[in-house]
Amino acid sequence: MRLNDNNTFIGINPPYQLLVIHSSKLIYPREIYQRGVERKRVELIARDFNEYIVNEPKVSFRNGRYYVMDGQHTIEGCILLNGGEDRPILCKVYTGLTMEQEALLFAEQNGHAAPLSAGIKLRAKVVGGDAPSKAFVAATNRVGPSLNYDSMQLSDYRISCVGTALKLYDQLGEEI
Incomplete structure (x- = not known):
């Protein structure tokens, strides 16, 4: 696969277009097939919002x-970050779908995405330079055991319950 002069892939035709649409023009078909907006989820998205x-x-x-x-x-998180005012939103816009097809796509929206294990997430944060994650790994290494980031092999005397160990570290502190 290669890029053409416009930095787009040659031979790739996605089933959508990226378009900027004002949020006031976007309709949530809640009464037909969607769930309602959960305010706590919106606040969490706004708090941790990262454009990347x-x-x-x-x-x-x-x-x-x-x-x-x-x-x-x-x-809704973007609107909250904009002081509660509607704003332009970059969207993937599909055309030619029926309402029934939209509902089926909504039902399958998460597909087969796998959540990150605690070990894999920790490893990525360490590589990314996250200071608290690096401190946890350093403290663990100082007392002897190493971490089993991928939890694939359980008999090699490494800590496999990374999420539990990190939670205890956060609760009890480095000394304990």
């Missing part, structure tokens, strides 16, 4: 209107 990892909301353009299939909490 946020997923663009998935929107269906049908009958001249924009229906959100996935990402209503992200949109």
